[in-house]
Amino acid sequence: MTGKVVTYLSLLFLSLSAFIVAEEPFRTYSTPQGKKFEGKAVGYEGQVFILSNRDGALFKVPFNALSSTDKTYLIQAVQQNRIPKGVPAVSPTPSHTSSSDSTGLKGVDFATQIAPILQERCNDCHKAPYEKNGRTMKPKAGLRFDTYELLMRGNDDGPVIAAGDIEGSILFEVITLPPDDDMIMPPKGDPLTSAQIDLFRRWILEGAAQKPTGKVVAAQTESEASSETEQKKGDGVEYRPEKKAKAAFRKGSFFAHVVVPLGVSPDEALAKAEGAKPKPGEPIDFDRHVLPILEERCNDCHHAPFDRSGRLVNPKASLRFDSFSEVMKGNLDGPVIVAKEPENSRLYTVMNLPEDNDLFMPPKGGPVDSEQIDIIKRWIVEGANPSKNSVSSTKGGIPASDEPVSFTDHILPLFESRCLECHGAPYVKNGRTIKPKAGLRLDEFEWVIKGNLDGTIVTAEDPEGSALHRVITLPDDDPEIMPPKGDPLSKDQITMIKRWILEGASERPAAVAADPNAAPKPKKTETASTDVDAQESFLDVLAKRASLPSKGQLIAAEKSGALVTQLAERYPLVRAEFSSFASDIDDSALAAFGNIKNNISHLDMSRTKISDQAMTSAGSFPNLTWLSVRNTKVTDNGLRSLSSLQHLRYLNLSGTQVTDKGANSLSSMKMLEEIYLWDSKVTEKGVAALRQALPEAKILF
């Protein structure tokens, strides 16, 4: 009965409007560029006129795009009320269609009933490619609805219309989605009216043919669909809008697929999409139980900031509910979660407000399912813990000593605060690409492990061998200490990094925490080197008898023209050698060594102009072990002064004037290990005698 009334009213409205508004005639419009087209103005909206062509199809023409003659004409027409304001609700169709539609005697006609809707609501996007600003604009999704054939063809993914099957017709599915669904079509403006949707429904059910078939499907009017609700309202029952269901897609539908993010197993994604429900008694897991609810009901507004057509869209109220840490962070007004206290947790309380309260959340789509609210409540009561396997409670801080270090939760936050300024991803500044320093990036696990071109910075289980650990443990004043700016890392932070390395330096936390104070594994080289050093120990024995020479003493000694160098760092014994301008050196030079007599263990006077007098000085250096007077004028007389040297092991007399007599004077020096007599005046006989006296020594002749 109600249906009839509505039909009657609409008929009345049509006839009334025909009376009130004098219909515009078809005329030829033109643009300033001279383009001409025929049409009949049927309405206007702001600066845009809606014209109808002879087929009844509507198209929009911006007022400014018309020639001045047309502008004047249209202004007059509007002033004379010849053109109604607004867009005609239904395309003005020839009256016979209208009547046949209302009587339902004939099937839906594509050309007169479907095409105009497509033309009006779809063809802005789904039309023939065209040029705009020199670019070819292609139809969106590769779909064109400007002819019947193209509509039926669909796109590469297949047809969008399945004749006789509204459930299989994607086109029908998208126009019937809830208005806030991402996929609803048309994406702009209001959804299609229920009358328009019904036309599609009937047309598809009738076979989606170009010309009406014999088959006729009864119309289902909006009033019919909503009559029940209306009735309830009329009956005085409290009106409560139906909780708008999350778009429920038919199983297997094009849109019903579950998005599987990278790195997530499909099962996990599916479970999440279906909102895995905790079993009774099962502790609530944030990632598995809570996050899906937040994602479904909150993340539309409380999302991570994102960029929409050049504008940064920030989350509402600065609240983000897209991860555990963000949920716990709250906003400037404080946290929204207080562990174990649901009544103080704003996230929970706003869901339980009366719905007409301004602060009731979510503001759209009806209240959260009571079961879901219960999950959130249970989660808070249980302590609002992070998901077991994902995030540490000490994220961003220092893990407890028995908690294995997590790269994501402990190491990376530290890197973020102290290292990424220099060792982050490359970025562009003033048109220049700023690369990470030393080619080293620390912003992702892979980069940290990769190190840079010079090799890795982390060696698992070997903190001492890891450059990362080394540079943070340098003394404060070392120029290479990292970070170079600000305070050095705290002891705890260093221990944390050390532990992470000891635990295997992997992305996932190790099973067991390592003891940072455990003795490092002994290294082969260290033990071996002590063996080698042991052989040098006779020098060390001598070294104990001398005190470290001061810098001043060394400089004074160098006045002689010699280079005076310590045998090793902070080593008392020194080597003095006249290596440069040796030919300018004479006996007087050794006077400069007075202050370091006890320190000289090696003395090289080869190729100088010294004489036997210098040997007297050399004989007064008690710790002398190595003496070379090669290629000098030294004679037998000089050797006599050496007899007091208790530790002389190396004596180079090659190229000197020493004779058998001098060689003989060496026989008493049992410490001598090497004697070089080549090119001296010593004869074979002398050498033989010396060899007999010093059988252990190596005597080269």
Next chain:
Amino acid sequence: MMTNFEKVDELGRREFISHAAKSCLGVGLMPMAGSYIHNSVKALTPGSRPAAARHVIYLNMAGAMSHLDTFGPKPNNPDIQGPVESIPTSADGVILSENLPKTAQHMHNASIIKTMVSSQGAHQQASYLMHTSYLQRGTIVHPTFGSWVAKLSGEINRTIPMNVKIGGGGGGAGFLEAKYGALPIGNPKQGLANSKMASYLDDTKFGSRIAMTEKLNENFATQYPQKQVRAYSDLYRDAVKLMKSDDLNAFDITQEPESMTELYGASNFGQGCLLARRLIENKVRYVEVTRGGWDTHNDNFNAVANNCLDIDKALSGLLLDLEMRGLLKETMVVLTSEFGRTPNINGRDGRDHWPYCFTAFLAGGGIKGGVSYGETDDRGRSPVEGKPIKPEDLNATIAYALGLPLNDVQYSPSGRPFTVAHNGEPLFDVLA
């Protein structure tokens, strides 16, 4: 490439100038520039222990020496040895190929590493790795080992460079100060070119020219009182001093008696070794002598025998000479190549590249005598006993003997850390 390696021990004039310019203009020839004046007590001994060796003579067999026909023969295996026999040496149980009879007499002072391995099988890349311990890259030039030695061991004389390269190219200091780079000597017989005062100048004329230079530089020097600028004027002053000193005679092997040429051989390589010994006597830290002609893809056995005539004479002469002068105790002599050659003899009677196994010969300062480290499989294809010794391990071994701090980090201009022998581990089995 091949021609380059065949001519590797000759240095073209142009090449010499470019190397010398790098070395000298970068305050190179006179490393005392600066140090002589304001840095006399530099930490010359960065090590924590007295060094076992003070000098290195590195004999580089460019083109890759056949290890099987020299220091790593496989006796009783004519299949891979061809006609080459093995001979005993002065060290028990150590054998050499018959190509090195004179060197065999010095094995009691030397060690052989038979398990050298390289990751690079092309000459340039492998040579780069041997010399720098790092893989060659487009973005950085690593210092050669000699430059590291010069940098880390400190100067032991004030007039001539710490690092000299006789024959062959390269030897650059990479990102280290240019003065640590090798001073290139093209032909050992000619010594150091352009180091004497021109004959048409007398002291007065020369002095007035120097005075003029100083006057011209005065403004600049006052305006930019920086270390680098000062270093240049120091360089000039020291260069003049050096030019007039006897120390330059170190480069002049014509002062050696004829008997020395007989000992070392008259070949370029022999003369190079002789010059190396002269330089060591004059307190040069690191001398590299390059001998090319080892890329024996064809006619391996004749070519190697020929090369070995040279090598054997020069190497044994060098070892003998050093020992007689009392220098062998602190001078390490290293002989190796960038990689080895295939045990399989190819169709042209030659051997091809073989980086999976080759040998290094070390003698003298800091080295244990009579050691043959490691063993290879019966075809000499790869190490089966002992650690495989990578180029960086060999360099670490040398550096250790020199008392260099293996973990001293030097930073490239871009802030990357480098060490003297990368992460090589010294081979203590051959160290005394």
